Amino acid sequence: MGATFLVTLREAFEASLLLGLVYTYLDKIGARENFRWVTLGSALGLAASVAMGVAVGFLSGPLLDLGPDLIGAGVIFLAVVLLTWHAWWMQQHARGVRGEIQQRIDQARVTQRLWIVGLIAFTGVFREGAETVLFLWGIMAQATSAAGWGSVAAGLAGIATAAALGWAIFYGGKNVSLPRFFAITTALILLLAAGLFSTGLGRLQGLGVLPMTVTLWDTSSFLSDGSVAGSFLGGLVGYRARPSLLEVAGYAAYLLGAGFLVLAGSFRPAPARAAAGEPVTPRSR
């Protein structure tokens, strides 16, 4: 029962983290009317998860051998692109002195395609969604005793706990000042996306698309991937107990590349920005 709880909590953790972040983002920039995109994205993610869960039951042969994995890898890389875009966008509007930032955000609400935030919700839910659906379906199919139904309840409780974490982020985020919220979420999203990127590379290694590389270190005796702390760190910052050279290199390259892309603007204020007022950048201080 406890194991069931942990499995669903682990699977749903990343989705609830992302949902918490994007809902808070929309709330913070006063674009609550765009909540519907996130809700729609999540609902579609859930529907796609159920569809995929049902579909694998009907697939066979090469379609079953490879299909779900290719979709899974595709979703991972799509999520990386979307998250990078979102972090970049937030940074574009986070750099302003007090008072001015609100004006920029109003501008952002007009020009930013906020429905793309809904896509982030979709990928967040769909990534582990199909597995969670299959898992719950499986324990329901095998639930013939009271203990069996206890497992089902524990599984649902795991998802509920993950959802509560998302809510905690949402409510906690309300009390954080806007610039700080943007700074924290940008860092968090970049770390999360770096972890996803290296997971994607690892998955391609597992599929044989990319060659296997040496294992750089082994901390599995200290903090294994399967442990609760290990899997949370895995979802949050991409922790691996036995990472391959390619995964570590990919992680570092992504952080450097995306970090540069996202933060580069801070070091060279655009003319319009300079005219609008003194931007808070390391150089202007």
Added chain:
Amino acid sequence: MRDDCETGGRRRGGLRPAMRTGTPESRCTSVKVHLVRPSAGLLAAALMACLALTPSGLGAADPPGEIALTIENNRFQPEELKVKAGAPWVLVITNKDKGPEEFESHDLRIEKVIPAGKTVRLKMPALKPGSYRFVGEYHEKTAKGRIIAE
């Protein structure tokens, strides 16, 4: 014939190093093709010709071995798989249980759901000697095992 080939090689100097790896025949085939019409399609055809002329028996005649793994009563059978290190192989997993199971190996970067009653074939890369753990993520307490490559 050989002379033709050398001429072609001289005219298109950039191609020569690659051609050196082939037999004299294969060098001629590809260079001639380039001289006639260096389009992408013909280039591909030339590459195929080169490949066809390389000594056979390296991959085609030696299909990767299959190793079977069964899931029953939320356990793997066998729990220890021995494979030859350095050669690709195929893992054939059959789930005889009534519920799905997820074959998961952090060591091998594989997460694969096997629906109830289904069989999946996973192409596995050549492994370095060592031990690689795997679990059935949906029943981690009972479903676990390892692959020993040696």
